[in-house]
Amino acid sequence: MLDGLTNAPASDLRIEPENVLDPRHFAAVRAQGPRLHALPLWCYSSPKFFQAEMERLFYPGWNMMERVERVPNKGDFHTLTFMNIPLIMVRGSDDKVRVFANTCRHRGAVIAEGSGNCKNFRCPYHAWVYSLEGDLLGAQQYDDGEDKPIVTDANKREYGLIEIPSESWGGFLFVKFRKGGESLQDFLGEVPARLASHRLEDMVCTKQLVFDMEANWKCFVENYSDGYHIPTVHKDSLARWKAKYTRQAPPPSGNYTIAFAEHDGSQLLLPFPDYVGFPPMPQIDKEWARGTFFTTIRPGMMMTMGNDGALAFRCEPIGPTKSRLTVSSLFPKSTVARNDFEEIAKNYYRRNDMVVREDVDISLKQAAGIASPFARMVTLQKLEKPLNQIANWVLDRVIGKDAA
Structure with missing residues (x-):
């Protein structure tokens, strides 16, 4: 039986092959054009592929x-x-x-x-x-x-x-478990300069949420970059934002992506009257003062940066089908010093309780569905293009850029 969308045996998409690093398994992912593909489903559960990710991606990387x-x-x-x-x-x-x-x-x-x-x-x-x-x-x-x-x-x-x-960088401590390779500065590329005026180093973490998930680490990382799910999963939360994505970093050859959504207010809140927030930070560059940055630093760091603070995500691999998500709420020290900080901050925290849990729940549902013998991965929709970019970034490091 063939899956006409991939021209490969349908069962091969779910069942781990003997040689998980054979480049031929990823021909559909590597192919570029109007119809793109994500990784084969066994890449979300295979112990061999997970170990290769750890050895070639996580241990030697930042x-x-x-x-x-x-x-x-x-x-x-x-x-x-x-x-x-x-x-x-x-x-x-x-x-x-x-x-x-x-x-x-x-x-x-x-x-x-x-x-x-x-x-x-x-x-x-x-x-x-x-x-x-x-x-x-x-x-x-x-x-x-x-x-x-x-x-x-x-x-x-x-x-x-x-x-x-x-x-x-920016108050965040990065580690790598193998010596050598590029410096953190080289790894981050343009990110520090692009986000400099937000002054992450002057912020402090005021609350953390931790989720131990029965899901491969890529499930949540991909979900963060997936624009296709927002009208469904976040129909009563993030989907209510009316934003214009007018500025976006060019497709990077490096380890990050940056997108900017232009709108009033901060997407660290929800656009409802009872979500009162803090004023914008006065030092932000004028061109970034009205809107929200969405940044991914691969493999497992994501940031939603409003004009009033930031939300940092860390998706940590634990096993082939296990990961730990840590979500940190960050605010400027001057904001935390306000007499009304604790009261107003509750609006940011309840937004996270809703939106982050929606993302966690859907990541768990996807992971559970992948385990089915009838699971299939089909062509990506245009708003899911970042999933193909993530897949190729992983493959560049796990099987090599020149592998064909």
């Missing part, structure tokens, strides 16, 4: 992890598990924020939990002590069978905590 403000003072630390890897972010005695693998260099025990402030880290298993900069300070009674110390001044540097490469 991933938005947290806000630097999580550790504002020297000695502040915050632990988290990111993409199944236990990590510590800490502000050192030199005021620099670093990220370390949260695992003792001796026998691998987690050395810190939760958040707080400390002068050093002490492993709970054998009391190895590490500085805030990751250096091993002491390993008590760590002698070999001849009572000679295993750790000496000559080799002590070899036993420090493993530092994860990290850089920051």
